[in-house]
Amino acid sequence: MPKVGITTTIPVEIVYAAGWVPVDLNNIFITDENPQALVEEAEIAGYPRNLCAWIKGLYSTVRRDENIRTLIAVTQGDCSNTHALMETLELAGVKIIPFAFPFDRDYDLLKLQIEKLMDAFGVDWQQVNEAKARLDLIRRKVWELDRLTWEENLVNGWDNHLYQICCSDFDSDPKAFAKKVDAALKKAKSGSPGKEELRLGYIGVPPIIDDLYDYLEERGARVVYNETQRQFTMPFNTGDLVEQYRRYTYPYGIFFRLKDIEQEIEKRNIDGVIHYAQSFCYRQIEDLIIRERLKLPILTLEGDKPNRLDARTRMRLDAFLEMLR
Numbered sequence: 156m157p158k159v160g161i162t163t164t165i166p167v168e169i170v171y172a173a174g175w176v177p178v179d180l181n182n183i184f185i186t187d188e189n190p191q192a193l194v195e196e197a198e199i200a201g202y203p204r205n206l207c208a209w210i211k212g213l214y215s216t217v218r219r220d221e222n223i224r225t226l227i228a229v230t231q232g233d234c235s236n237t238h239a240l241m242e243t244l245e246l247a248g249v250k251i252i253p254f255a256f257p258f259d260r261d262y263d264l265l266k267l268q269i270e271k272l273m274d275a276f277g278v279d280w281q282q283v284n285e286a287k288a289r290l291d292l293i294r295r296k297v298w299e300l301d302r303l304t305w306e307e308n309l310v311n312g313w314d315n316h317l318y319q320i321c322c323s324d325f326d327s328d329p330k331a332f333a334k335k336v337d338a339a340l341k342k343a344k345s346g347s348p349g350k351e352e353l354r355l356g357y358i359g360v361p362p363i364i365d366d367l368y369d370y371l372e373e374r375g376a377r378v379v380y381n382e383t384q385r386q387f388t389m390p391f392n393t394g395d396l397v398e399q400y401r402r403y404t405y406p407y408g409i410f411f412r413l414k415d416i417e418q419e420i421e422k423r424n425i426d427g428v429i430h431y432a433q434s435f436c437y438r439q440i441e442d443l444i445i446r447e448r449l450k451l452p453i454l455t456l457e458g459d460k461p462n463r464l465d466a467r468t469r470m471r472l473d474a475f476l477e478m479l480r
C-alpha cells in the first residue's frame with residue numbers, strides 16, 4: 156500500500172479509506188536511533204541553525220525514506236515553517252497535497268477542505284465514515300487509557316503520552332496498534348495505582364526530550380494530563396467528521412485551546428502545569444497568554460535538540476516541584 160507522510164494530525168480517516176498508509180513523520184524522526192543526526196543532515200543541506208529541530212528532523216526523515224513520495228501539507232493551523240519545509244521537499248521531487256484548518260473554525264470551510272482532500276485520494280463520504288467508525292473503536296480504547304491515568308492513577312505519564320500521540324496515524328497499522336493498546340490496558344488494570352503526591356499537566360507541543368516523564372515520577376510527580384497528545388485521540392463523541400475536526404483544538408487559536416485546558420485542569424485535579432515550548436517556535440509567544448489566563452503554578456520549559464534533560468532543566472524542575480509541595 157502506498158505511504159503518505161503527515162507532519163501533524165489531519166483527517167486520517169480519508170487516508171485509510173483510500174487504502175493508503177499514513178506515516179506521522181514526527182514519530183519516525185523522534186524514534187530514530189540517532190535523531191540528532193537527522194537534524195544535522197538538514198543543516199548540512201542548508202537549513203538554518205536557528206530553526207525548530209522538529210522541522211529539520213522531518214526534512215531529513217523524508218529525504219531518507221524513498222517510500223514516502225507524497226506528503227499532506229497543513230498550510231494553515233500548524234506551523235508557518237511547514238510551508239518552507241514542503242517547498243524544499245517539493246524541490247526534491249515529493250508530491251505535496253495541501254490541507255488547511257480554517258482559523259475561525261468555520262464548518263463550511265472545513266468541510267470544503269475535507270472534501271478536497273477526499274477528492275485528492277478518490278474516496279467518498281461513505282468510505283470515509285466507515286473508516287471513522289473503525290478508527291473510533293480504537294480511539295475509545297485510548298480514551299479509557301487516559302481515564303485510567305487521571306482517575307485511577309494506573310497509567311504513567313510516558314504511556315499516556317505515547318499511546319495518545321500515536322493516534323495521529325495509528326502507528327501506520329490500526330489493527331496492530333489496537334492490540335498494543337489492549338495489552339497496555341490489561342497491564343494497567345492489573346497494576347497498582349501510582350503513589351506520586353503531585354499531579355501535573357503538560358501543555359504545548361509534544362516534548363523533543365525523552366526522559367521528562369520518568370524524571371518527574373522519580374521525584375514524586377506524575378503527568379496526568381497531556382494536552383496536545385489527548386487532542387490527537389479526538390476525544391469528542393460525534394459521528395460528524397467535520398465537527399470532530401472543528402472540536403479538535405490544536406490547529407486553532409490559543410483561546411479555544413485554553414477552554415479545553417482549563418476544563419481538563421479542573422477535572423483532573425492538577426497541582427501545576429508544565430508548558431513546553433520548542434526553541435525557535437512561534438508558539439513560545441503564546442506563553443504570555445497562558446501565564447495570564449491559567450490560575451495555577453506554571454513552569455515554562457524550552458527544549459531545543461532531541462536529547463535528554465540537561466542539568467539546568469533538571470534544576471528548574473526540582474525547584475518547581477519543591478515549590479508545589
Ligand code: SF4
Pocket residue numbers: 207208209210233234235236237360433435436437438
Ligand atoms: S514546534 Fe513549533 S516551530 Fe516546530 S514544527 Fe511544531 S509548531 Fe512548528
